[in-house]
Amino acid sequence: MKIIEVNSLTKRYGNVVAIDGISFYVEQGEIFGYLGPNGSGKTTTVEILECLRKPDSGKAFILGFELSEANEIKKRIGVMPQNFAAFDLLTVEENVSFIAKVYNKTNDDVKRILELMDLWDIRKRKYEELSGGTQRRVGIAMALVNDPELVFLDEPTVGLDPEIRRTVWSVITRLRDAGKTVFLTTHYIEEAERLCDRVAIILRGKIMAIDDPKSMVNKYGIKYVVKVRKDPKIPKIIEDEVEFIEDKDYYLIKTENRLKARKIAYELEVNGFEDIELKSPSLEDVFLKLIGSKITEAGELA
Amino acid sequence: MKNSVYVANAFFKTWLRSRSGLFFSIIFPVLLLAVFGSIFGNTQNISFTVYVQNKDLDQQGNATQLSSAFIKSLNDTGIFSVKTIPSNVDALSFARSQGGIFEQRRVIVIPRGFQSYLLNYSEKAKLEEGIAQLSILLNSTYLNDTQKQEISLLLSYMKTALQKIKLNNVSLEIYISKADPSYEQFMGFMNNFISKFGSYSTGNNLSIPVNEVEIGIRPISASDYYVPSYIAFTIMSNALFGLTGVISDLRRRGIFKRVVATPLRKYEWIFGVFLSQLILIAISSVILLITGYFVFKTTVILDPLHILLTLIGIILGTFCFTTIGTVLGTVFKQPDTAATVGSVIAFPMMFLSGVFFPVEVMPSYLQAVAAILPLYYLSVGLRESMIQGVLALTPVALIILGVLSVVFLALSLYLTKWGEE
Incomplete structure (x- = not known):
C-alpha cells in the first residue's frame, strides 16, 4: 500500500526552484530515505508533505488524503523538524506530554512512548540537561506520541557524533519494527544505506535515482575495489581481467565479482604487499557516479 | 480553547523555571x-x-496691594511653600492634574475684588463704629441743640455713606480633596492664617469667607503612583524583553514547526501565549500590590466598577503587548535580533510613558510622544482606575488599548505562518 504518493510536485521561492516536478511513492512499513546535500530541496519536500508549505503545482496524497485536507493528515503523522530542540526548561515528560495533549492523548499514551524510547527513567530531567542523542530521542518521542502511521524525521542525526548517531539509528529501526512508515531525510549517505529500505537521491530539486540501496549499486555498475600501495611487481601478479587504475600512490583494482576481488586481495597479502584494502561497492559510489562529488559531513557537495 | 491551556502551561512552566524571567517579572x-x-x-x-492664583488685579493687570500682601504673608508663615499660577488657567483642572514628581496640587484662588472687599469691610466697620459712638453722644444731656443738629447731620451723612458701601460676595476658593492625607492639617493652618489676615488687614475680626472646592481626585503618594505603573511596566517588559525572544527562539528550535504540524490551530497558539502572559502578570501584580500595601501603605480603590476597569485594563494591556511581542518574534527570525528590537522599542517607551515619573514633568514635545505610546495609556488607565478613582482618561485608554490589540492581533495572525504562505 502506498502511504505517500507524490506527483510532479514543484515549489519555487521567487526565482529559485526548490523542487522541480518530483514524483515518488512510499510504501507502508518501509523506511524511505530522502538523500541529498544541503539546499537540494529535502526540507521543502518534507514540509510540503507535512502540510507546512504549499506546493506551486503538482499533487501529493498522504495516507490517502490530499494535501488540502491538512487537518486529517496532521492527525495521522508524526514530525520531527530539522534541528529540532524542545522546550529547554521543561522536563522530558512535560515536553512529550505537551504535544500529546494537543492530540487528546492520555498520560498512559505518554508513558507508553517514554518507555518505548527508553526515556521513562529520565522523564523528570530537564531537556537542557540531556545529551545530544537523548535529546533526539525526546524529539522522536514527541513525533510518535500521537501513534502516527507515518513519521517524518528531518535530518534526525545531524550534528551528533558517530556513536550517538548509531543509537538513534537503532531507535529508527525499532519504528519500522513497530510497523511505522518512516520518511527520513539525510545528507549522510551511510545513514541512508544502513537504515533505508528505499532511497531517493535528490539534487537541485530533482530526483536522480530511487531504489533500494543494493539494487542501486547493481544498477549503476559499481565495482568492488582492491586498493594497494604501488609496487612494480603487482601488475605481473594480477592475471584476471580486471580494471586496473593507477593512482598517485596506489593501484585501484576494480571488479564486479566479489569472489574475484577477495582472491586478488588474498594473493597480494600472500605476496607480502602492504596497505591492502578491499572496498565493497556502496551507495557512496553510486552517489559519486551519479552526482560526480561526495557530500561532506556538513552536508555540502565536495 | 483547551489546547490554548496546554500552550499556556508549557510557556508558563518555562517562565517559572527561567531565572531571568522570574527576575524581570x-x-x-x-x-x-x-x-x-x-x-x-x-x-x-x-x-x-500651595498654589496661589491671584485674580484680584487692577486695570493694568497688576496685583492689588492687599492680594500681594496676602500671598507674601502666606509665604512668610514658613508653613506654606507658595507657588503662583497665572490668573487665566482653570484652577480645578490644574488641581486635578498630576504635578511635578508626586506634588500634591492644592490651590487657593484669590477672587477678583478681594482688596476692595477688605477695604470696604474695613470702612464699613469704621463707619458703623462711628455711627454707634455718635448715636451714644447724641443722646447725652450735655450737648446743646446746635451741637445735636450738627451731629445729626453728620450721622445722616455717615449712614448714607454706610448704605453706599456694598460688600461684594467674594470668597477665597480652596481646591483640595478631603481624601488628601494632609487635609486636616492643611485646612487647620490655612483657616488660621486667613482669619489672622482678615483681622490684621481690616483691624476688625473679619472672617474672610472661604469656599472649599472638592477636587475629586486623591493626591497620590509615590507608591500609589508606582504600583500601577510597575504593573503596566511588567506587562510591557514581559512581552517585549521576554516573549519576543522566546517566540523567535521557538521558531529557530523547530518547536514551532512541531506544533504547527499538530492539529493545534493558529488562534489557539496565540491565545495560549496570551494566557501564559496573563497568568504571570496576575502573579506579578498581586506581589506588587501586597508589597505596596504592607510596605508603602498603597491604597487601592475597591469598588466593583474600578476593580472591573482595572482588570479590563490589565487584560487588554497584556493582550496588546503579547500580540506586539508575537509580531516582533515572528518578523525577526534571529532570537537575538528579536530581543534587541524588543528592547529598542521598550526602553524609550519605558521612560516616556510616565512609568518612572509623570509625563507632566517632561517638555511638551515629549508629552506629545507619550500620547502615542500604548504603555502611557496602560499606566494612566491603571493608575486612574486602581488608585485615583477618577476615570478621566481611562475610557480613552481602554479604547486605544482595545484598538491596538485588534490591530496587533490581526498582524500576528497574518504574520504567523501556520502551514500556509
Missing part, C-alpha cells in the same frame, strides 16, 4: 517599587506646597 518591579517608593516616599514634611 517579579523581583525587578518590586525592587523598583522599593527604590523609587523610598526616594519619593518621604514627601510628608511640615511645609505644604
